[in-house]
Amino acid sequence: MVNKYLATIISFFLPGIGELIQGGETKKNIIIFIIYLILGAIMFSTKGSIVYSILAIIVLIYCIYFAYDTYKMSE
Template structure:
C-alpha cells in the first residue's frame, strides 16, 4: 500500500498502476488494458482520428487517477 496522493499521480501517467499498487490488482489490470487499447488505437487511426483517442485517453487517465486517490 502506498500513499493515496502518490497512487493518484502514478495512475494519471500510467492508468491502472495506482490501483495495482493499492492492492486492487484485477481492477488495475483491466484499467491498464483499456488504456493500452486506447493508446494503440490512437496511433493506428493516424492523424485524422488519432487525436480523438488521445483526448479520450487523457480524460480516462484523469478519471482513473481520481479513482486511485479515493481507494482507502
C-alpha cells in the same frame, strides 16, 4: 502501501497500476491497464487523422478519471 499522492500520479500516467499498488482489485485494475494500452495503440496507429484527436481526448479523460478514482480509493 504507497503514499496516496504518489499512487494518484502513477495512476494518471498508468491507469489501473496506481490503484493496484495501493491494494485494489487485481483483475479489475489489470483490465483497466490493458484497455489503456489498446486505446493508446489505436490512437498512435491513426496519427494525423481526426480519430487521433478524438482518441487523445478520450485517453486524457480516462487517465483523469482513474487518477481521481485512485485518490478516492486511498482515503
